[in-house]
Amino acid sequence: MANQPARNNLAGKNMVTVFGGTGFLGRRIVSRLLDKSVDVRAVSRHPRENKLNDSSGKRPSRQIKADILDPSSIAAAVAGSRAVVNAISLYVERGGQTFERVHVEAAADLAAASRDAGVEIFVQISGIGSDPKSRSSYIRARGRGEEVVKAAFPGAVIVRPAVMTGPDDAFITTIARLVQILPIYPLFGEGRTRLQPVYVEDVAEAVSRLAAGKYATDASIFECAGPRIYSYRELVREVATQLKVRIRLMPVPFAVWSMLATAAESLPAVPLTRNQVDLMRRDNVAANDLPGLAELGIQSRGIEAVVHMIERQA
Template identity: 35%
Template sequence: MQDRLVTMFGGGGFLGRYVAQDLLHAGFRIRVAERHPETAFFIKPMGGLGQTQFVAADIRKPATLARAVEGADAVINFVGILDGDFQAFHVDGAGNVAEAAKAAGVRDFVQISSMGASHDAASTYARSKAAGEGAVREAMPDAVIMRPSVVFGPEDGFINRFASLARMAPFMVPVMRSETKFQPVYVADVADAVATVLADPAQHRGKTFELGGPQILSMREINQFILDSIGLSDKPIFDVPDALGKIMARMGFLPGAPITWDQWQSLQTDNVMPDDAEGFAELGIQPRPLAALAENWLVQYRTLGRFASQVGEA
C-alpha cells in the first residue's frame, strides 16, 4: 500500500481525520484537499516524512480539482453540510469531484453519504445526499457509497451539543421528536470501514454500506444517557409537543434557533439501517456502542469534571 495515493476531499473534518490516521498507519500516502489546507496541517504528524500532502481545492469549482486528483489511486469525498446550499455541495460538488477523478484515471472512489438518503425523503438534506450519490455513480459506476447514521466521537457536533444544552438548561431538558430513533455509530468504526474498503477495493466496488451502531436509541434515550453521564440524572426531560416544535423549527432562521425547518423534517423519520442492508458485518467490523465510549469525553460537562459523581451534581 506504500505506493498508493488517496486524495481526501474534506479530509481535515471530523470523520476525515480518523480515516487519515487509519490510512497512514496502513502505509498509504494521502493528499488532503481543503479550501483552506492549513486547517488540516494537524494531520501531518500522524504519518511519516513525505507521507502526507496538502492541496487547495473547492468542490464547487471544477477548475480547482484536477491538481488534487492527479496521480491518485483512490479518492474519498467527505464534504457535507448540515445547513446551506445542499445542491452546491452535496450534488454538484460531489459530481464535480467524481468527474475530476474519472478524467484523471482514478480507479476507486468512496462517497461519504448519510443513512436515510433517499430521493423521496422529507428533508432537502436527505434528498440532496441521494442526488449526490447518483451524480457520483454517473461518473464512477464502481464508486463505494458509505451511509453512516449519526456519528459520535470526542469532536462530534451531536452528543456534545446535547450535553452542552443539558448542562445549561435551568430546570428541564427540552427534547424535540423524542421518539425518533437513531443508530449512533462511533467515528473510529466508520473510519475503519472506509480503510477496509480501500485496503481491498476490488471486493467492494459498486457497493453501498449502511453503517449503524449496535444500538437503536430514541432521541429521549440518547438525552437520558447524556444526563446520566454528566451527573444530571435528576434533571427531567420535557418532550416538546410537535405543534411547538414546528413553530420553533419555522423560526430556525433566527440566530440561536435550536433547529432548522429542514432538520425538523429529518426528525420525522427514524435514522436506522434497513433490514436487508450491507454494513459493518460484511466488512468484518464489530461496531462499538455509545455507552462504552462517550463517558470518556462527556466528563468535561460534569460540574466538577472527573472529580464529580456520575449521579448527582457532585
C-alpha cells in the same frame, strides 16, 4: 469494478485523496489511511495549520487547498490518485452554496473528474435516510448525490453513516452539555424517533478499508451504524445516566423546532439547522439488508465510551 486491488494502469500509485480531509470524519479517515501506509492528500478550502498525521503522529498527510465548487482545482487535486473519498459537508445553505450545488452537482463533478483521471476507487460519504424523493431539500440532495455519483463513476461505493459521535461531535456533546444545565430537557416531538449512533472512528476505519482497497467487494452501499438502537428519549436518558444527572423530559412539537432552526440559521455560529430537524422527524437506523461495519470486519462501539471521552474533555 471498484474496490479491487490496484491494477496495472495504477501500478505504483498508492495515493488516496480525501475531499473534506480536515473535517470531523475526514481527518479521521486521513489518519486511518496513513496507519495503513497509504499516501494521503487531505483537501479543503482552509488547510489546517497543524499537520494531519497517522495515529502515532509520525506520518503526515499532504494538505491541499481546493474548492469542490471549482472544477479546475478538483482536477489538480485528484490527479495521480488511486482512490478518492468525498467527505465534504454542507449543513446550512448560504448564497451560492446550496445543497443541490454541493451535494449533487459538485459531487458529480468530482466523480467525473476522478473517472477521467483514471482513479480506481471512489467513495462517496452520504447518510442513512438519503432519499432522492424526500420533501426535505437536504435529504433529497443527499439521495440525488448518490445517484449522480454512481452515474458518473460506475462502481462508486456509497457509505451512509448514521449520526456520528465522538469527542468533538455536534450531537452527543450537545446533549451532554444540555442535560447538565437544563432543568427540563426539550425533546424533538415526543422523542420517539429511533436512532443508531455510530462512533466516528468506526466509520473512518470502514471508509479507509474501502478506499485502501483492503476489501474486494461487489457491494455498492454500506450503512454504518452503532450497536444499539435508541429512541431519542432513551438516548437522552442514557447520556444523563452515564453522567449521573437526573433529567426531566418535555415533548416539543416539530413545528416549533422548525421555527427555531429557521431563526438559528441566520446566526453566525448556527446552533440548530432545519436539516437536523428534518432528519429527526424520521427513524435513522441501518437497513437490515445492506452491508455495514460488521461486513467490513469492524466491531462497532457504543455511546458509553464516547460520553466519558466528552466528560473528560469538559
